[in-house]
Structures are given as C-alpha cells and as structure tokens.
Amino acid sequence: MKKELKTSIEGKTLRMEWTCEAPRDSVFAAFTEKEQLEAWWGPEGWETAIKTFEFQPGGMWHYCMRCVDPAQGDFYGMESWGKAIFRNIDAPNTYSHADYFSDASGVISEHLPGSENVTTFIDHGETTLIVFESTYETEEAVQEVLGMGMKEGFTSQLYRLDRLLAK
DSSP: OOOOOEEEEEEEEEEEEEEEOOOHHHHHHHSSSHHHHHHHOSSSSEEEEEEEEOOOOTTTTEEEEEEGGGGGGGGGGGGEEEEEEEEEETTTEEEEEEEEEEEETTTTTTTSSEEEEEEEEEETTEEEEEEEEEEEESSHHHHHHHHHHHHHHHHHHHHHHHHHHHH
C-alpha cells in the first residue's frame, strides 16, 4: 500500500505528517545538509540546485527546482525558485523558517503566498514522524498553494526522500 501525506487545515495553518523508515538523526540530516537536500528536494522529474544554504538562525536557503523530465509536457524546462530564511533551530528536534517563492536573484514574489513554517522530527526509534506546520497570511493563501498542486508535489518529493534514506 502506498503511503499518503496526512494533511489537515485549521484556519490559516496547513499541517502535514509523513513517517520515514529511518532514525531521526538521518532524517534531520537529509533536511539540513546541502548535498542531501539537493538529492531529493523537488517533485519526481525535477532537479534542485541550491545557490545558497546557511543552516543557522537568520541564514538563507535559496534554490532552483528545474523540470528535467520531457514527459511532463509544458513543465519541461520550467524553473521554480524558492527562498527561505531560517528562524530557530533545535537540532535534531525541530527548525522553523519563513518560506517564499522568489526569482533567481532572490527577490521574493509579491504575487505568490509565503508562509511561516515549523518542521518537527519525532523520534520513534527506527522510524521518524515529521510534522510540517505552515501558516499563511490568509485562509485563501492555503487554498491557493493547494490549488497549485503543492500537496501532490510535496508527496512526490517525500517519496524521493524515502528512497534516499533507504540507501
């Protein structure tokens, strides 16, 4: 049975949960080490190049996801830039960050919704529950990102994370 990304919405907050078949330290490292993050971040058929990665409070993460799969039709060759600013870090338990759509120079989009995020890694021995909480400015912004296919894309990349952790 294929696992699903558990999601719930409460007002302006989108909560998602995913369980990885790996110890917490390994899962946390996959989210917080540049080389590992580049190996799985982005949906299936997309590659990620990280321009800047400063995993520290106040540090920036600036990256580009690029569709490299010709079978994805109009998406093929498309780029999607993102920028995050890390807020707090309590390794290997949790970290928080602001997350935005941006351009290649790091200018934050005024037209697409940003969010404040907390990612928590809950240790269950040989498995790890990851809880993602993303708070947007409005309830409409939550619906906008879901309408853009965020849940499907994020699920796809979490399967890529699972494959990385299985190695």
